[in-house]
Amino acid sequence: MQDFFPEMISQYRTYEDAFVNKVKDGLIVAREQPAVAIGFAISAALVMRAPRRFLFRHTLGRLQNEEARYASAEKSVRDLKLSVDLMKKESKKLIERTGLAEKDMKYGHNELVGTGTQIQHLAKSVYKAEAQAVDLMDRLRNIPSREALALRAEVASVASILNRHRLMLHKRILKISELGIPV
DSSP states (O other): OTTHHHHHHHHHHHHHHHHHHHHHHHHHHHHHOHHHHHHHHHHHHHHSHHHHHHHIIIIIHHHSOHHHHHHHHHHHHHHHHHHHHHHHHHHHHHHHHHHHHHHHHHHHHHHHHHHHHHHHHHHHHHHHHHHHHHHHHHHHHTOOSHHHHHHHHHHHHHHHHHHHHHHHHHHHHHHHHHTTOOO
């Protein structure tokens, strides 16, 4: 950082000197050729909006007769009324769209609450079925036959499937809860 700081100051001074030299050169050219400088200043003033408007109002605007100024003002009022009417229509459309979106949002909220409750009941049912499968596996462990062993493997597979299904349902319930919807 300490090595970079002097270099940065040096570059800043270089750019500052270049800027000051350009301004000095411009002032010298303006002093040597005042017609070019005045022409450039007038052109720049006419390009900018505020000086152009000021110039028009205080010179050409005063040359217009009262009827022309009144007609211009009347046209401006009509344009303004048209613009206000368009904005009113647009705001009315936006309010209607907002109302429809609010209805859809409430409907979706109610659907999510209902679906969340159904998923919760299903998760409880899956948990009960899983508990029954585990109990059945425990009872099959007490039977020392090959058929019981095969049946126990099948029940373990079903219990595993039920466990995965229950976990998936709990993840779904968690997602619904994260949306701020009571389940």
